[in-house]
Amino acid sequence: MTILIRGGTVVNADRAFRADVLTEGDRIVAVAENLEAPAHAEVIDAGGQYVMPGGIDPHTHMQLPFMGTVTADDFYTGTAAGLAGGTTTIIDFVIPDPKQRLMDAFQTWRGWAGKAAADYTFHVAVTWWDDTVHEDMGTLVRRHGVNSFKHFMAYKNAIMADDETLVKSFRRALELGAIPTVHAENGELVFQLQRELLAKGIRGPEAHPLSRPPEVEAEAANRAIAIANVLGTPVYIVHVSCAESLEAITRARARGQRVYGEALAGHLVIDDSVYRHADPEVARAYVMSPPFRSSHHQTALWQGLQGGNLHTTATDHCTFCAGQKAMGADDFTRIPNGCGGVEERMAVVWDAGVNTGRLTPSEFVRVTSTNAAQIFNIYPRKGSVSVGADADVVVWDPQGTRTISAATQHSKGDFNVFEGRTVRGIPTHTVAAGKLVFADGDLRAERGAGRYVERPAFGTTL
Numbered sequence: 085m086t087i088l089i090r091g092g093t094v095v096n097a098d099r100a101f102r103a104d105v106l107t108e109g110d111r112i113v114a115v116a117e118n119l120e121a122p123a124h125a126e127v128i129d130a131g132g133q134y135v136m137p138g139g140i141d142p143h144t145h146m147q148l149p150f151m152g153t154v155t156a157d158d159f160y161t162g163t164a165a166g167l168a169g170g171t172t173t174i175i176d177f178v179i180p181d182p183k184q185r186l187m188d189a190f191q192t193w194r195g196w197a198g199k200a201a202a203d204y205t206f207h208v209a210v211t212w213w214d215d216t217v218h219e220d221m222g223t224l225v226r227r228h229g230v231n232s233f234k235h236f237m238a239y240k241n242a243i244m245a246d247d248e249t250l251v252k253s254f255r256r257a258l259e260l261g262a263i264p265t266v267h268a269e270n271g272e273l274v275f276q277l278q279r280e281l282l283a284k285g286i287r288g289p290e291a292h293p294l295s296r297p298p299e300v301e302a303e304a305a306n307r308a309i310a311i312a313n314v315l316g317t318p319v320y321i322v323h324v325s326c327a328e329s330l331e332a333i334t335r336a337r338a339r340g341q342r343v344y345g346e347a348l349a350g351h352l353v354i355d356d357s358v359y360r361h362a363d364p365e366v367a368r369a370y371v372m373s374p375p376f377r378s379s380h381h382q383t384a385l386w387q388g389l390q391g392g393n394l395h396t397t398a399t400d401h402c403t404f405c406a407g408q409k410a411m412g413a414d415d416f417t418r419i420p421n422g423c424g425g426v427e428e429r430m431a432v433v434w435d436a437g438v439n440t441g442r443l444t445p446s447e448f449v450r451v452t453s454t455n456a457a458q459i460f461n462i463y464p465r466k467g468s469v470s471v472g473a474d475a476d477v478v479v480w481d482p483q484g485t486r487t488i489s490a491a492t493q494h495s496k497g498d499f500n501v502f503e504g505r506t507v508r509g510i511p512t513h514t515v516a517a518g519k520l521v522f523a524d525g526d527l528r529a530e531r532g533a534g535r536y537v538e539r540p541a542f543g544t545t546l
């Protein structure tokens with residue numbers, strides 16, 4: 085397929101300029117003014133619109149078996165929803181059970197992801213430690229294009245990594261040229277606070293944020309950063325939700341430590357009043373970890389993005405329907421943790437970021453694709469509208485509006501955490517791997533069209 089995107093303003097992380105964009109097969113082959121349309125080309129009129137790299141969501145969980153159930157979105161429906169919102173690549177997570185070989189889990193997830201409609205790649209979680217984990221990390225980096233490993237510091241008695249696992253895995257990652265990432269919450273504190281709340285008879289969703297206060301997150305962020313500092317590894321902190329964690333990152337970076345931070349679209353715009361909603365079904369729908377925070381934390385997160393101490397925006401897309409969330413109707417610790425957002429992230433960050441003057445369009449591109457591509461080593465194949473890059477492009481109408489609703493979303497979840505929010509700035513066209521997959525509201529996602537993206541280790545190009 086050949087596509088000419090004509091008359092728009094190309095926005096990359098470094099600059100914005102008037103140019104047409106020509107794609108041939110799965111690559112961008114020309115970016116210049118006044119390109120001739122080849123005879124067989126499909127022409128997209130981008131007049132008055134921005135032409136940007138397709139979004140990269142570096143944190144999703146499609147088809148995840150978690151807390152006794154499986155997420156509503158599988159790799160097909162979840163990636164299709166992403167395409168409708170201008171996201172053309174996801175980085176999902178392989179999460180081995182404790183004692184399960186990493187390679188076995190990796191092959192299982194590769195099988196599930198075969199139905200994806202958009203490109204995908206995996207962080208692999210290290211949830212336990214022995215010599216086979218050491219060996220499989222090597223195999224994953226050297227033979228399967230994995231360059232990031234995830235560590236859950238929360239979820240005690242399930243997938244929590246203890247300090248021994250953190251230290252050994254961070255060290256192994258450094259040796260392999262891979263980057264460790266962490267879910268920073270002190271799992272022991274969460275566990276004890278949950279028990280105390282239940283003992284007091286506080287069993288509803290309003291207890292969820294009480295069991296995971298900002299200090300619980302900050303302790304783990306500080307610990308991960310300290311371990312990384314001692315070992316000399318970089319570290320990437322997923323879903324930074326509070327001012328205290330951001331302060332830990334900011335301090336470390338000021339002393340020259342290579343620490344990266346991720347903000348979720350939800351944490352940027354939603355506050356913790358949702359947990360006090362009169363309808364417990366609605367309150368349960370917002371249960372995710374870390375939880376939504378009081379509003380001064382949102383201000384801090386925006387400042388982190390603006391000041392360059394937070395680098396990426398993600399969603400932690402992990403959808404459960406009301407019936408699944410009801411598993412925790414009498415016990416908030418049993419509510420499956422997770423919310424959606426893969427379809428809404430780009431528009432929400434644009435509306436709350438660019439329309440308010442917090443971000444320029446180039447800064448928007450930086451935090452929605454380019455930084456993720458650079459941190460996880462797939463730049464400029466991804467995260468750039470340039471000759472030779474993958475033909476993953478979103479045509480963005482800065483004046484277009486949409487009111488977000490579960491009734492009109494493509495995601496399989498039956499709830500939308502952004503319900504009723506009207507955003508200005510929406511995708512009109514999405515091109516993924518050179519195919520027009522979304523055009524003026526018409527989603528043409530193709531099951532299985534997504535490709536597994538290998539990400540080379542760092543330091544291997546010399």
Ligand SMILES: [Zn+2]
Nearest residue numbers: 143144145400
């Ligand atoms: Zn997650």
